[in-house]
Amino acid sequence: MVTQTFEEISPADFFYRNRDIAGFTNPSRAIFASIRELVENSLDAAEYVMIPPDVYVRLSYVGEASPESAIYKLRVMDNGSGIPPQHIPSAFGQVLFGSKYKLKQTRGTFGLGGTMSVLYGQITTHQPAFIASSTGISKIYMYKIMIDIQKNRPLILDRKIILNKERWRGTVIEYSLEGDYIRAMPKILEYLKQTALVNPYANITFVDPRGRLYKFMRATTKMPPAPQETLPHPYGVDVETLQRLIRFTRCNTMQEFMKTHFHRVGELTASKFLTFAEIPASKSPKKLKREEIVRLVQNMKRFKEFLPPDASCLSPLGEELLRTGILKELKPEFTAVRQRKPSTYSGHPFIVEVAIAYGGNIPQKGDFILYRFANRIPLLYDEASDVSFRIMKGINWRRYKISPDMPIAILVHICSTKVPYKTVGKEFIADRPEVKREILNGMREVARDLQHFLSRQEHVERERKRLGVFSKYLPKIAQFATKLAGRQEPPDIKKLLDKVKTIEENE
Amino acid sequence: MKKTSRDERFSATERKKEVLDKLSNLGENLYQQMAQGNFPSIKMPSRSIENIYYNPEVRQYVLGDRTVKRTAQNIRHIKPFTQLVWTGYFAQELTTNRKTSTLRDVYYSAQAYEISFQDQAESDNVITDLETVADCAREDLNIFPEERSAIFGDLTIEYTVPGYEGKQLNLTSHPDGVMIGPALTYSEFVKTTADKVIAIEKGGLFTRFIEENVHKKYNALLVLTAGQAPRATRHFIRRLNRELDLPVYIFTDGDPWGMHIAMVIISGSANAAHLRELTTPDAKWSGVWASDIVDYKLPSDPLTELDVKRLHELQRDPRYKNDLWQREIKVFMKHKRKAEQEAFSRYGLTYIVDEYLPAKLEEKI
Known part of the structure; x- marks a missing residue:
């Protein structure tokens, strides 16, 4: 007889066993994912206090690990909010602990990234991680921790507090990990470049294992307005979320409950909805039966009169900043940027920003270059599966007198409280019709802008050529006509040349 | 010599004078237009198929009444226009100096004056234009074909x-x-x-x-x-x-x-x-x-x-x-x-x- 054993595993253990899900698939992907997670934490931390981010990343070679990989030390430092001292060990030593577990647009979602990176470092090198942070108070807290994987708890190996005379604010993390920088290098550099593009107000510095310095300097100190936290919209709520809300609510009636915990639900909408859902407005939410909760969620999705979510919880980059970023990192001859109006899918608000960049330093690759961003994160993998890629391929570009052999880059940025990723890997966006429509219209708008630019440019070029033709031939006509007529002095043709400049296509 | 009308009588010198007059009139006309601040233009009979008729009286093909206007104001005309004026000047030089040239030679001579012809067909065509404008054959302009x-x-x-x-x-x-x-x-x-x-x-x-x-x-x-x-x-x-x-x-x-x-x-x-x-x-x-x-x-x-x-x-x-x-x-x-x-x-x-x-x-x- 076979004995089956059941055991509960901690979230840390789960991710340890399934690290592929979080993007730590192989030594090359792992080093990329580590840098990415920590850089994004740093950017979020700086934006949280509305300070233009300064992020310093250093990757140094420690020693060989296997023929394909090596041990590196990774150090990431920022000027962000800093972590309150009591949370520092958990912030990096406990999976699913984080400040982002609320409804507003952030880069990460689960507070998974930082800890996953440390966890990965620990399982590949068995070295502790060093963390120092200060929120700008008079002390800097320094920790040396490891993760107790089975218990999902940080193990504090050492703790130091030093005086913060200069009132430094920010966080430093340094730890060892196994990876393959040589193979990951192109993606890491591309990631940093695109991050610099979509965060034009950030300074990003990277020192790679060979000692090469990459600097991406900010082009502005303006930052997009910080997103506001928001309540869930009824369309986007599932049974689990509703149960949690019921568990901690202090409301005694359903009417109050609807008003207090949902986005854009007021007195009138609440009573209309409860009538629609056939639930008494005076009923206590705590007394809802299991099947009533399920029905409530179903009716929330069916009820047509909820107001659409507003976009105050979103923080798009804005046309001006996106343009700044594009001009800074891509150095094109021309760029057009469009921010679409906020829209929603399944109760989640989103905003699409689309840009097109032409000429200048944009290479001619025989096809458009597509840059995809979600919540200001560059998406670098699985391009062909992304909705933007398919939309781009489906557009009849010839209508805009644009062809793939021109030096053209197209950028799509989606911001949402819930980016519709297709897989857990979070590398590409799913084909939601609402999202699709916004991207498509955005691309069309910027394509039209480029078309206008190109035809204007063509017109200028044509005028230049035209003038060239006239100034080449008119003097010759004058010269030979003078000789034919047997005269000495050629006629003055300056007036004629001036006329050429003013007449438009006179043919 | 037997009976020949005055018109038919070929006189090389008279003929030459007539041709030179025609060329200098063309030059003067263009000069005046430019001196008055206008784009020079030339009117000439159209040589398109629609304007070619058989005339039984003279027993040959003749051009009809249609004319075309070549103007230096038109960007598509200005190059052939320049070529035409140059060719006129070149023919004048030939006639005055009593030199002759071949069609091929004209094509190459143009290059010395930075007048470019794409090929000989283009220069031949411009010579035909000049024949039409000056109303005389290219042989009168001292330009001969290669064939003998x-x-x-x-x-x-x-x-x-x-x-x-x-x-x-x-x-x-x-x-x-x-x-x-x-x-x-x-x-x-x-x-x-x-x-x-x-x-x-x-x-x-x-x-x-x-x-x-x-x-x-x-x-x-x-x-x-x-x-x-x-x-x-x-x-x-x-x-x-x-x-x-x-x-x-x-x-x-x-x-x-x-x-x-x-x-x-x-x-x-x-x-x-x-x-x-x-x-x-x-x-x-x-x-x-x-x-x-x-x-x-x-x-x-x-x-x-x-x-x-x-x-x-x-x-x-x-x-x-x-x-x-x-x-x-x-x-x-x-x-x-x-x-x-x-x-x-x-x-x-x-x-x-x-x-x-x-x-x-x-x-x-």
Whole structure:
């Protein structure tokens, strides 16, 4: 007889066993994912206090690990909010602990990234991680921790507090990990470049294992307005979320409950909805039966009169900043940027920003270059599966007198409280019709802008050529006509040349 | 010299003065337009197909009333416009300095003045424009094509070209014939004993005729057209006909192409509709006819598809309206055979001269 054993595993253990899900698939992907997670934490931390981010990343070679990989030390430092001292060990030593577990647009979602990176470092090198942070108070807290994987708890190996005379604010993390920088290098550099593009107000510095310095300097100190936290919209709520809300609510009636915990639900909408859902407005939410909760969620999705979510919880980059970023990192001859109006899918608000960049330093690759961003994160993998890629391929570009052999880059940025990723890997966006429509219209708008630019440019070029033709031939006509007529002095043709400049296509 | 009207009388010097006047008028006209602050423009008869008509009175193609305006204001016109003005200037230089040039030479000379022609076809076309604008043939502008034909027989001419003025030459002096080039074109006729002109398409037969003393036996001037007769040759034949009152007989291959060589000498080509004095309306096509192929049982080849297509075109051509041409076209189409002039050699080398030629010259058309 076979004995089956059941055991509960901690979230840390789960991710340890399934690290592929979080993007730590192989030594090359792992080093990329580590840098990415920590850089994004740093950017979020700086934006949280509305300070233009300064992020310093250093990757140094420690020693060989296997023929394909090596041990590196990774150090990431920022000027962000800093972590309150009591949370520092958990912030990096406990999976699913984080400040982002609320409804507003952030880069990460689960507070998974930082800890996953440390966890990965620990399982590949068995070295502790060093963390120092200060929120700008008079002390800097320094920790040396490891993760107790089975218990999902940080193990504090050492703790130091030093005086913060200069009132430094920010966080430093340094730890060892196994990876393959040589193979990951192109993606890491591309990631940093695109991050610099979509965060034009950030300074990003990277020192790679060979000692090469990459600097991406900010082009502005303006930052997009910080997103506001928001309540869930009824369309986007599932049974689990509703149960949690019921568990901690202090409301005694359903009417109050609807008003207090949902986005854009007021007195009138609440009573209309409860009538629609056939639930008494005076009923206590705590007394809802299991099947009533399920029905409530179903009716929330069916009820047509909820107001659409507003976009105050979103923080798009804005046309001006996106343009700044594009001009800074891509150095094109021309760029057009469009921010679409906020829209929603399944109760989640989103905003699409689309840009097109032409000429200048944009290479001619025989096809458009597509840059995809979600919540200001560059998406670098699985391009062909992304909705933007398919939309781009489906557009009849010839209508805009644009062809793939021109030096053209197209950028799509989606911001949402819930980016519709297709897989857990979070590398590409799913084909939601609402999202699709916004991207498509955005691309069309910027394509039209480029078309206008190109035809204007063509017109200028044509005028230049035209003038060239006239100034080449008119003097010759004058010269030979003078000789034919047997005269000495050629006629003055300056007036004629001036006329050429003013007449438009006179043919 | 026999009776010739004043108009027809060729005078090299008068002609030259007229041409130079035309060129300087053109220059003055353009100059004035520019001096008044206008874009220079030129009006000239259109040479498009729609403006080419057959005129039965002068028995040649002529241009209709349509005109085209070339203006330097139009970006598509300005380059050919410049080329045209330059070509006028170049022709003026040639004429004034009594030099001649070939079409090919014009094409290359342009490059010295930074006037670019894409190819010779383009420069040839501009020369045709200049002919139309100045209303004179390119030979009057001292520009000649490469092709050369020849003449042999008892005609004495007097040169007018520089270095040869007053010098005379009898055209029997050279047994290969004398080339009809610029010098001969500008020469004046002095005297002749000939009473007819025989134009021959091919060099082989021309030589045979000289060897067989055709010029003496038949009292004729022999002209080699060397295929389609160049304009200078057509003009020369016309002068022989008009100034010396000599009847002209044309011998070509017995096929639609040979037939058309004769026709172009008689009635001119559509390409030269803007020009006069290149035709000899009274000249006669004496052979080889389609009916000769039958009557003389000449060795022959079947007509090709292209030949037949050409025959159908000729059948509808207004120049081919009269009975002889229509009859011969029908015979060609009936027998579907063609023969070259050399085909007579099957009857011996002298047969064509002794038997065929006198019979054909006798023929009443």
